Amino acid sequence: MHRRIRALIVAAAGAAILMVGPMAGTVAAHDAEFPAGVACDFALAIDFDGAGPGAAWHEWYDADGNLIRTLGAGTGWALTFTNEDSGASLSTPWNGSVMDTRYAADGTQTISMKGHMIVIMFPTDVPAGPSTTLYVGRVVLTVSPAGVSTIISTAGRAIDICAALD
Numbered sequence: 454m455h456r457r458i459r460a461l462i463v464a465a466a467g468a469a470i471l472m473v474g475p476m477a478g479t480v481a482a483h484d485a486e487f488p489a490g491v492a493c494d495f496a497l498a499i500d501f502d503g504a505g506p507g508a509a510w511h512e513w514y515d516a517d518g519n520l521i522r523t524l525g526a527g528t529g530w531a532l533t534f535t536n537e538d539s540g541a542s543l544s545t546p547w548n549g550s551v552m553d554t555r556y557a558a559d560g561t562q563t564i565s566m567k568g569h570m571i572v573i574m575f576p577t578d579v580p581a582g583p584s585t586t587l588y589v590g591r592v593v594l595t596v597s598p599a600g601v602s603t604i605i606s607t608a609g610r611a612i613d614i615c616a617a618l619d
Contacts, residue, residue, distance in 0.1 A: 483535070492573045492585045493615035496537035501530040502544075519556070526551040532571065534585070536618040543617050545569070545587060560598030563605075567591050571614070572604075579603040585614040 483498035491497075508527030515521050528549045535542040550568030557563070569589050574582035578601060590609015596602045 486537070487573075487583075489538070491575060491583055493536070493583050493618065495539070495615075495619070497585060497615070497618075498535040498537050500533040500535070502533060519558075521556050523554045523556075524552070534614050534618060539618070541618045543614060545571075562596040563593070564596065565591070565593045574602065574604070577601055583615070587612040587614055 484501045485499040487493070487497045489496045508525055511524045512520060513522040526549070528547050531545060531547050533542055533544045548569035550566060550570050552570075553565045555563045566588075567590070569587065570592060572584075572586050572588060572592060572594075574580065574584045574586075576582050588607060588609060588611050590607065590611075592607050593605040594602050595605060
């Protein structure tokens with residue numbers, strides 16, 4: 454994946470997991486952990502279960518060798534989200550997603566996702582997090598060269614993971 458991408462994107466749970474903003478996740482007892490106030494108001498852990506992603510990935514470059522587009526599609530892990538304060542957990546099954554990213558010359562990325570995807574918005578993003586949401590449908594967002602993500606549009610169903618675990 455291109456180094457300028459400031460968002461972590463994983464084809465997981467059949468969901469693309471998009472964690473935008475400053476990368477605060479760490480690898481510890483869980484596959485990813487976020488302190489309170491980053492992905493939810495409480496400390497959130499995420500575990501990836503299963504065989505891992507089955508995905509196709511394509512990249513396009515312009516005549517000068519600059520990455521201008523990536524397209525990924527497939528299924529991935531089932532996910533378990535855990536409220537580390539209360540111990541409450543929520544699991545999602547394997548599903549599918551497609552993610553199309555376009556790279557502008559100024560470093561801005563426009564990401565269009567379809568299917569099942571997890572979007573984690575940090576306090577520096579627009580709308581400001583912390584929030585962790587499972588979308589089933591379509592999400593379009595931009596990521597600035599500074600790593601600030603802005604949701605442009607959503608369609609379909611949205612499930613607030615933080616509220617479900619609170």
